[in-house]
C-alpha cells in the first residue's frame with residue numbers, strides 16, 4: 572500500500588482489490604447498533620477542507636470516528652488561510668502537532684501532491700481542483716460491483732461535464748484497472764483537451780452522441796452502468812452550452828431516456844457522485860429510480876474511507892482488529 576493516496580494511479584489492481592475487500596468488512600460496522608471498532612485508537616486525523624463538501628467530509632469524519640480515531644475538521648474559511656497564511660505554513664503547522672493523517676480537499680489541482688512533500692503525516696486526496704478524487708472512484712467501483720458483480724468486461728458510460736470533473740479522471744484509472752470498458756460522453760465543449768491521446772493510450776471510447784451510446788454505441792456494446800456527472804457551474808467561466816435546457820436535451824438523463832434505457836436493460840445501474848443538479852444532468856425520475864445507486868454510493872463512501880484509513884494508517888499489524896468490537900480487543 573502506498574504511504575499516501577494522492578491519485579488512483581497510486582493503486583495497482585491488487586491494491587484496489589484489497590481496499591474494496593476490506594470495505595466489505597467495514598460496511599458491516601454500519602449495520603451494528605454500536606458502530607465502533609478500535610482499529611485506529613490513539614490516531615489523529617485532520618480533515619482540512621478548502622472547498623465545500625457534504626458527503627466526502629462527513630464520511631471521512633464518520634469513518635475515522637467509527638474506527639476510534641480522533642478526527643478534527645478544519646475548513647479553509649475557519650483557518651488561518653483566511654488571514655493569508657500559505658498552504659505550506661498551514662499544513663506544516665498542523666503536522667507539527669503530531670497528527671497521523673491529513674485528508675485534504677483543495678481547489679488547486681496538485682495541491683495534495685505538494686502537501687505530501689511538506690508533512691510527515693499520511694496525506695489523502697479528498698478532491699484537488701479538476702485533477703482527482705480517488706476515494707470517490709473507489710466507492711463508485713465498490714457500489715457498482717455490489718450490484719453488477721465483477722467489473723471485468725462490464726461497459727460503463729460516464730456522461731457530462733468531463734472538463735471540470737476530478738471524478739472522471741480517478742474513475743478512468745480505476746475502472747480500466749478493474750477491467751471495465753469505458754465510454755466517455757460529453758458535448759465537444761466539455762471534452763478535456765488531450766483526452767483523445769489518453770483514450771488511445773488507455774483504450775477507452777469517446778462520444779458526443781448520448782443516445783447512440785445508450786443504444787449500444789460507443790465501444791459498440793450495451794452499457795451496464797451509467798455515471799452522470801454534475802455540471803460544475805462554479806468552475807465554469809464562460810458558456811460551455813447555450814442554455815441549461817439545451818444541455819438537458821442533449822446530455823441529460825431525462826425521464827424519456829430513462830424509460831428507453833430500462834426497457835432495454837432493467838438491470839442497468841445509474842450512479843452520480845453528488846451533489847446532483849436535478850432537472851439539469853439528471854431528472855428526478857432517474858435520480859430516484861430503482862436503478863439509481865446514488866444513496867448506495869453515499870453509504871459505501873463511509874466503508875471505503877474506513878478501508879483507506881485502515882490500510883494507510885494501521886497497515887498489516889492491526890489486521891486482526893478489522894471488524895472487532897471494542898470489547899476484548901487490543902488497539
Ligand code: ASP
Nearest residue numbers: 698704738801844845846
Ligand atoms: N462531489 C464530487 C467532487 O467533489 C463531485 C461534484 O462535486 O460534482 O468532485
